[in-house]
Structures are given as C-alpha cells and as structure tokens.
Amino acid sequence: MKFAILVNEGPFNHQASDSAYQFAKAALEAGHAIFRVFFYYDGVHNANMLAEPPTDDRNVVKNWSTLAEDHKVDLVVCVAAALRRGIKNDNLAPGFRISGLGQLIEAGIQADRLVTFGD
Amino acid sequence: MKFAILVNEGPFNHQASDSAYQFAKAALEAGHAIFRVFFYYDGVHNANMLAEPPTDDRNVVKNWSTLAEDHKVDLVVCVAAALRRGIKNDNLAPGFRISGLGQLIEAGIQADRLVTFGD
Amino acid sequence: MMDEDRTDEAEGGSGIVKKFMYVNRKAPYGTVYALEVLEMVLISAAFDQDVHLVFTDDGVFELKKGMETAGIGMKNFSNTYRALEGYDIEKLYVDQESLDERGLAEADLIVPVTVLSRAEMAKLMGEMDVILSA
Amino acid sequence: MMDEDRTDEAEGGSGIVKKFMYVNRKAPYGTVYALEVLEMVLISAAFDQDVHLVFTDDGVFELKKGMETAGIGMKNFSNTYRALEGYDIEKLYVDQESLDERGLAEADLIVPVTVLSRAEMAKLMGEMDVILSA
Amino acid sequence: MSLLHTVAKSPFERDALSSCLDLSLPGAAILLYEDGVYGALKGGRFAERLAEAAKTRALYVLGPDLKARGLGEDRLIAGVTVVDYRGFVELAAKHQAVQAWC
Amino acid sequence: MSLLHTVAKSPFERDALSSCLDLSLPGAAILLYEDGVYGALKGGRFAERLAEAAKTRALYVLGPDLKARGLGEDRLIAGVTVVDYRGFVELAAKHQAVQAWC
Numbered sequence: 218m219k220f221a222i223l224v225n226e227g228p229f230n231h232q233a234s235d236s237a238y239q240f241a242k243a244a245l246e247a248g249h250a251i252f253r254v255f256f257y258y259d260g261v262h263n264a265n266m267l268a269e270p271p272t273d274d275r276n277v278v279k280n281w282s283t284l285a286e287d288h289k290v291d292l293v294v295c296v297a298a299a300l301r302r303g304i305k306n307d308n309l310a311p312g313f314r315i316s317g318l319g320q321l322i323e324a325g326i327q328a329d330r331l332v333t334f335g336d
Numbered sequence: 337m338k339f340a341i342l343v344n345e346g347p348f349n350h351q352a353s354d355s356a357y358q359f360a361k362a363a364l365e366a367g368h369a370i371f372r373v374f375f376y377y378d379g380v381h382n383a384n385m386l387a388e389p390p391t392d393d394r395n396v397v398k399n400w401s402t403l404a405e406d407h408k409v410d411l412v413v414c415v416a417a418a419l420r421r422g423i424k425n426d427n428l429a430p431g432f433r434i435s436g437l438g439q440l441i442e443a444g445i446q447a448d449r450l451v452t453f454g455d
Numbered sequence: 456m457m458d459e460d461r462t463d464e465a466e467g468g469s470g471i472v473k474k475f476m477y478v479n480r481k482a483p484y485g486t487v488y489a490l491e492v493l494e495m496v497l498i499s500a501a502f503d504q505d506v507h508l509v510f511t512d513d514g515v516f517e518l519k520k521g522m523e524t525a526g527i528g529m530k531n532f533s534n535t536y537r538a539l540e541g542y543d544i545e546k547l548y549v550d551q552e553s554l555d556e557r558g559l560a561e562a563d564l565i566v567p568v569t570v571l572s573r574a575e576m577a578k579l580m581g582e583m584d585v586i587l588s589a
Numbered sequence: 590m591m592d593e594d595r596t597d598e599a600e601g602g603s604g605i606v607k608k609f610m611y612v613n614r615k616a617p618y619g620t621v622y623a624l625e626v627l628e629m630v631l632i633s634a635a636f637d638q639d640v641h642l643v644f645t646d647d648g649v650f651e652l653k654k655g656m657e658t659a660g661i662g663m664k665n666f667s668n669t670y671r672a673l674e675g676y677d678i679e680k681l682y683v684d685q686e687s688l689d690e691r692g693l694a695e696a697d698l699i700v701p702v703t704v705l706s707r708a709e710m711a712k713l714m715g716e717m718d719v720i721l722s723a
Numbered sequence: 724m725s726l727l728h729t730v731a732k733s734p735f736e737r738d739a740l741s742s743c744l745d746l747s748l749p750g751a752a753i754l755l756y757e758d759g760v761y762g763a764l765k766g767g768r769f770a771e772r773l774a775e776a777a778k779t780r781a782l783y784v785l786g787p788d789l790k791a792r793g794l795g796e797d798r799l800i801a802g803v804t805v806v807d808y809r810g811f812v813e814l815a816a817k818h819q820a821v822q823a824w825c
Numbered sequence: 826m827s828l829l830h831t832v833a834k835s836p837f838e839r840d841a842l843s844s845c846l847d848l849s850l851p852g853a854a855i856l857l858y859e860d861g862v863y864g865a866l867k868g869g870r871f872a873e874r875l876a877e878a879a880k881t882r883a884l885y886v887l888g889p890d891l892k893a894r895g896l897g898e899d900r901l902i903a904g905v906t907v908v909d910y911r912g913f914v915e916l917a918a919k920h921q922a923v924q925a926w927c
Contacts, residue, residue: 485757516761522793
C-alpha cells in the first residue's frame with residue numbers, strides 16, 4: 218500500500234514529527250511504500266539543517282534526512298509556509314526539497330492513504 | 337515601570353508574538369521601560385532573519401528588529417532552545433542576541449513585572 | 456494572496472477525482488491554521504477534486520462577519536471565503552451544535568453554508584477519501 | 590543534560606530574593622514544555638531565588654513513576670525531578686483535584702510533593718512575585 | 724495587591740480559562756485576549772461561569788482582538804470591561820504579578 | 826469501509842477527543858496516541874465516555890506512548906486494544922481514510 222504522510226508541527230516542541238517518523242519507519246518495515254512526506258505549517262521547521270539538539274537526545278532533522286537517503290523517501294517542504302518561517306535552500310537539510318502545496322494534493326490523490334501528524 | 341517580556345511561540349503560526357509586540361509598543365508609548373524581551377521554546381523562531389512573509393502581511397521578525405533599533409530594546413534568544421531549533425548567529429536577525437537562560441531569570445528579578453505571551 | 460504556489464501544478468491527478476474534506480476546527484488569527492487551510496483549499500481547486508469544507512468547533516468563528524484586523528496588525532483574510540465560489544468551491548458545511556454553544560447564528564456568517572447536525576456531519580465525514588484537518 | 594547555560598550567570602540578582610513560581614500544566618513528551626521548564630528551574634537555582642514548582646492539570650503527569658521512552662525514541666528526563674533536591678529546590682506542589690480526575694494517586698509520583706487543594710494552590714499562587722507558566 | 728491572570732486560548736478548545744477560574748482568587752483581575760476573548764460571548768457555553776466569576780473578580784477583554792474577530796461589545800456578557808493594549812499594560816503595572824494561562 | 830480517527834492531544838487539555846467521539850460513526854476505529862493516551866485512563870474523567878464509545882467503536886491505544894508515560898495496560902479501561910507503530914500502520918491501511926483530531 219502507498220502512504221502519504223503530512224507533518225504539521227516543528228521538531229522538539231511537539232512529538233508529532235517523532236510519531237510521523239516512527240510511523241514511516243514501521244510502514245517501510247512492513248513492506249509498504251511512502252509516496253511522499255509533506256511538511257506544512259510549523260512542520261517546515263523539520264527541514265532546518267542548523268538544528269543541533271543535545272547529543273544525548275534524538276536528532277529529528279537528521280532522522281528524516283537519513284530516512285530519505287536510506288529509503289529514497291520524497292520529503293517535500295511547502296514553499297509558502299517555509300518562506301514565512303525562514304526555511305530556504307540556504308538552511309535546507311539534505312534529503313528535503315521545497316515545492317508547492319500542489320505536491321500535497323497530488324499525494325492525497327495518488328497515495329492510498331494520507332496520514333496526518335500534529336495540528 | 338520596568339517590564340520584562342517572555343515570548344514562547346514562533347511567528348505567524350501563533351498570535352503570541354504579535355500580541356507581545358503590541359504590548360511592548362504600548363508600554364513604551366506609555367513611558368514605561370522594557371528591561372528585556374526573552375524568546376524561549378518555539379519563540380526562538382522569531383529571530384530567524386530568513387523569514388520572508390507575503391508582502392501584504394506584517395513581518396513579525398522585522399517588527400522586532402525595528403523595535404530593538406528604535407528603542408534600544410534588548411532582545412535575547414535562549415541558546416539551548418535556539419540550538420535545538422536551528423537558530424544560530426548564521427541566521428540571526430538584526431537586534432537579537434543569543435544568550436543563556438540566566439538572562440530570563442535575571443529579567444524576572446530586575447524587572448518590576450514579567451509578562452508572558454504564548455505557551 | 457497566495458499565488459506563489461499556483462504555478463505549474465494543475466492536474467497531476469491524471470483524471471482521478473477523490474472526495475476531499477478540509478476540517479476547520481480553529482479560530483482565526485489566534486493561530487495561522489484558518490489562513491493556511493485556505494491556501495490548501497485554493498490549490499486543490501486546480502486539481503479538480505470534489506472539495507468539501509467543514510467548519511466545526513472553533514472553526515465556525517472563521518466565518519464570522521465584520522472582522523477588522525487593523526488593531527492587531529494582522530492581515531484580514533476574511534474575504535477569501537467569499538472568493539471560494541469563484542474557484543467552484545461551493546460545498547461548505549457548518550454544524551448547528553458548534554454555532555449554538557458559541558452564541559452564534561447562521562446570520563452571523565459571511566458566506567452561505569449548509570447547516571448540518573453533528574450527526575449528519577459525522578455521516579458526511581464517513582464518506583470521504585481524504586481528510587485534512589486543522 | 591542542560592549545562593550549556595549554566596556558565597557565567599550565577600547571581601546577577603544582586604541580593605534580591607523573589608518568590609518565583611513555575612507552573613507545569615502540560616503532559617511530558619507530547620510537547621517539550623516539561624523538559625524546557627526543568628531547564629529554567631535548574632538555572633534559577635543558581636540565582637538563589639525562592640523557587641516554587643507547581644504541577645497542576647496535565648502537569649501532574651510529569652511526575653508519573655516508571656517512564657520508559659525507548660519505544661518512542663525520545664530521551665527520558667524523568668530522573669531530573671529526583672535531582673532537584675540537590676539544587677535545593679524542594680518546594681514541589683501538586684493539587685488533589687488534578688490527580689483525582691486523572692485516576693492518579695500520590696503513590697504514583699516519582700518524588701515527594703506537598704499535595705494541596707486547588708483552593709490552597711490559588712492562595713499560594715497569589716503570594717508570588719514572578720510566575721512562569723507552561 | 725493581587726494577580727492579573729491572562730487567557731489567550733479559546734475556552735472551547737483548551738482548559739486554560741477553566742483552570743484560571745479555579746486558581747484565581749477573589750479580588751484578582753482576568754484579561755481575555757487573542758482567542759481567549761470567545762469566553763465572554765453572550766449565549767456561549769462559558770457565559771454563565773464567567774458571569775459568576777465577574778461577581779468577585781474584575782473581567783477584561785482586549786478590544787483589538789474582539790474587533791479582529793468580528794465581535795462587537797454588544798456580543799459580550801455584562802460586567803466585562805473592554806481595554807486596548809495600553810489598558811493591558813496598565814493592568815499588568817497595577818497588579819503584583821501576571822500569570823499567563825495561555 | 827469505515828474511518829480511522831486518531832487523537833494525539835490530551836482530552837484534559839483540548840477538545841479533540843470529545844469532538845472525535847461526536848463526529849465518528851458506529852463501526853469506526855479510534856486510535857489514541859501521544860498525549861491522547863491519557864483519555865483511556867481507568868478512573869479518569871473520560872473513562873465512562875470512552876467505555877460507552879467502546880460499545881460501538883473499536884478503541885486502540887499506542888503502546889510505546891503509554892510506556893513512555895509510565896502507564897501499564899492495567900491502568901486502562903476495559904475494551905481497549907494496545908498496538909505498536911506497526912499496528913498503527915495496519916489500522917491506517919485497513920480503513921478507508923484517516924481523520925486526525927490532533
């Protein structure tokens with residue numbers, strides 16, 4: 218089955234991004250495909266490569282980058298939401314790309330299920 | 337009277353930063369002093385100079401920078417909260433400085449009132 | 456307002472038409488959700504999907520007439536709801552219980568909507584293919 | 590855990606001692622507040638202020654015994670509450686009503702606390718000079 | 724001296740107003756702003772509880788937030804005073820401390 | 826086919842669970858995760874309402890979130906099934922769509 222995932226909260230402040238990551242990993246392990254992970258609202262902060270969490274805690278941004286690299290998952294950051302919040306190519310972490318909201322609607326159409334994390 | 341202000345939410349996603357800014361302006365207009373504005377939790381995103389909101393809306397980050405310039409208001413971003421969320425000197429907007437949480441406690445001690453915006 | 460996204464993205468759905476529902480549960484201005492949901496809704500119009508907009512819980516406040524935002528220094532996007540018709544987005548639903556417990560009436564709303572009971576709203580939601588909520 | 594802040598900041602209060610209250614109203618892990626409030630609390634110890642920690646509403650969940658976070662991939666900071674004593678932070682308050690409506694009892698908590706009624710908590714709050722809430 | 728309590732979140736969505744009413748003392752002031760202003764709506768679910776609180780506490784609503792949300796003062800329960808940002812500042816100045824319920 | 830409803834916020838703080846119960850149909854599944862797991866606490870304020878919902882809807886709680894919060898399955902009301910992330914994925918797969926109440 219093809220899943221699309223929508224992440225609506227930034228990292229560290231809310232668990233939403235952690236839960237989305239665990240869901241994505243579990244889906245891949247179960248043999249499902251991830252059509253796309255889309256980052257909207259404050260979710261765009263997940264793509265900030267300058268994030269440097271304490272070394273004894275998880276690194277949410279790096280988790281996503283690694284997932285993208287290991288499983289060729291398409292990580293898309295909404296351009297309008299990102300511009301507002303200061304996420305640009307200058308500070309974009311590896312594995313993410315910036316594109317339009319149409320990528321979310323397309324994911325909703327093409328994927329079998331869209332699962333949302335965070336508000 | 338000396339006010340300290342604590343901002344706990346990022347710009348655009350929540351009104352907290354807008355309200356804090358309006359409060360600060362009103363306090364200055366009424367002849368009060370602002371001892372310090374401290375940015376904690378997701379509030380550190382207010383200092384992201386890469387933020388580029390639509391031109392027909394307010395620019396929250398620029399509002400703070402202008403306030404700092406016009407009224408010598410001390411804008412302090414918590415270093416630990418900022419590192420976690422990817423705010424560093426690389427992307428720090430004019431008028432903000434990064435420092436420790438002790439600056440917040442000091443503000444609580446030195447100012448006559450501490451007013452918090454956002455959770 | 457929100458045209459930076461609308462380029463080179465039409466269709467993409469290759470003929471598939473799904474029932475999309477946007478569930479608005481947040482008040483305007485206190486958070487950005489109302490505004491950024493509208494941006495999603497306008498984009499989905501370009502994809503020719505079967506779009507349903509639901510306003511429930513605090514989402515009903517988004518449709519209140521007479522907003523004047525100059526005093527809080529934020530942009531008033533209230534008129535965008537009126538523009539939805541021009542994008543062929545005409546299925547707007549509000550539930551009566553959410554209005555009632557907030558002291559609001561249908562006459563308070565800036566656009567015509569279909570008022571449902573919460574039970575009817577649940578049934579409508581149960582028919583959707585894709586639900587986006589804020 | 591949180592030592593990057595603790596340098597060159599001791600005192601700064603020049604002898605003033607104020608009644609500080611930290612109001613914890615959020616559950617742990619779902620949001621970062623519980624953790625980042627602890628970081629504030631530890632810093633204020635260095636300033637020799639009269640620190641009061643309140644756990645009310647969902648904040649009482651912060652003190653639940655037996656947390657194991659490996660399964661959600663997040664750091665368990667539960668033991669930090671036990672370390673507060675070492676910083677001379679010993680005024681911890683929980684209200685009975687918040688425990689009750691969550692099906693919790695004092696025996697569920699990881700550290701000793703003073704249990705107050707919500708009315709007593711209101712009175713204590715009314716005596717503070719500085720209140721920081723999350 | 725007494726506290727100023729502020730409530731910025733909608734009472735329909737969050738527990739902030741409810742906890743504020745429980746944990747504020749008679750004589751305290753309560754300011755509703757941002758989405759918190761909805762608590763004072765006449766005919767709304769919180770009207771009765773707030774009217775009761777107004778007997779012992781001073782209730783304020785931030786006018787600019789009310790106006791932004793399309794609400795006139797006529798939509799509020801009795802016993803509430805509307806202030807502007809300057810009024811917010813003066814309320815903070817005249818109370819011993821400010822507790823934000825968010 | 827029916828919907829999977831997810832609730833990630835504490836019902837003591839937010840209106841998410843309450844709206845979910847109002848707006849889900851008999852036959853639907855409801856998964857509580859993150860701070861949403863607190864809704865299923867035995868002896869808690871929402872125990873009764875959830876037990877009632879369990880008669881017509883399938884209730885699930887995410888185990889890793891429960892454990893992180895120091896709660897054993899013995900603290901939950903009857904009629905709730907504990908699943909892991911894999912179980913969450915399978916629930917999403919077997920329902921027609923997922924509605925997130927946050």
